[in-house]
C-alpha cells in the first residue's frame with residue numbers, strides 16, 4: 001500500500017525542488033498539491049509546479065490548487081522573485097505548452113476535498129506557512145480524522161529565528177511569522193506534528209561543494225534542474241547572512257519519507273501570537289507534544305537526493 005501524501009508549498013527554490021523529489025519517491029501516492037504565493041509570487045510558482053508535474057511527474061494526474069491566503073507579514077520581494085526565474089528555465093519549457101490543469105477551488109478547499117476523497121488517511125507535507133491548513137480546519141474540523149500526520153518546515157525551538165525585520169524579537173522562523181495565528185490553530189488541533197525547524201535545517205546549508213557535485217551530475221535532468229535552481233540563491237560562504245540559503249524544505253520532504261535521514265525527540269511546545277514574538281515556537285511544560293527533528297545525517301541526506309535525482313535520464 002502506498003502512503004497518501006498531500007503537499008503544500010510556497011514557491012521558493014527549495015519548495016519546487018521538494019516537489020521534484022517528492023514525485024520521485026516510490027512509496028507515495030501524491031493526492032494533491034497546494035501552492036501559496038508566500039515565499040514567491042503565485043503565478044510563476046503555480047506555473048512552475050504544473051511544468052514540474054508535466055515533465056517529472058511520471059504521468060501523475062493531479063491538478064495543483066492556488067491558495068488565496070494572505071500574509072500577516074509578507075516575505076521580502078527579492079526572495080519572492082526567484083519563482084519567475086525557476087519557471088523560465090529552458091528545461092521546464094522544452095515542450096512549449098502546459099498540460100497539467102489548475103484545480104477549480106482555492107487550495108484550502110482543495111485540501112478538504114482531497115482528504116475526504118480518500119478512504120484512508122493522508123500525510124501532509126507542508127513547506128510554507130500553515131494558513132491553508134488552519135482555514136481548512138475551521139471549515140471542516142472532521143478532516144483531522146483523515147490526516148495521518150503533518151510534516152512541517154517551520155518554527156525553531158532554540159530561539160534563533162531567521163526573520164530580519166523590525167518589530168520582532170529575533171526568535172521567529174519565517175513560515176511561522178508569515179501567519180502566526182495559523183501555526184497556533186494547527187498546534188491547538190489534535191494533528192500529529194513533525195516539526196523540521198531551524199535547529200535541524202541549519203545543518204544542511206547550500207554550499208559551493210554541493211553545487212559542484214550537482215554540476216558534475218548534469219547528465220541527469222533532475223540533478224541538472226536542482227543545480228540550476230540552487231544557482232539562483234546564495235550559498236553559505238564565510239559566514240551566515242540574512243540571505244544564506246539552507247535546504248530547509250528538502251530536508252522536511254526527505255525526512256517525511258525516510259526517517260533515517262534525521263534523529264528526533266519528543267517535546268512539549270506552544271506558539272506565541274503576540275508582538276514582538278508572534279510566530280515564535282517554544283518549549284513549555286504545558287505545551288502540546290510534537291516530534292522535533294534534531295540531528296541530520298548529512299551524508300545520507302545528500303545521498304538520497306542523488307538517488308532520487310537519477311530516476312529520470
Ligand code: AGV
Nearest residue numbers: 012079127153174175242243244248
Ligand atoms: O524559513 C525557511 C523557509 C523555507 O520554507 N523559507 C525558505 C524555505 O522555502 C523562507 C526563507 C528564510 N530565509 C530565506 C527564505 C532566504 N534567505 N531566502 C528565501 N527564503
Ligand code: CA
Nearest residue numbers: 012015127128
Ligand atoms: Ca518554503
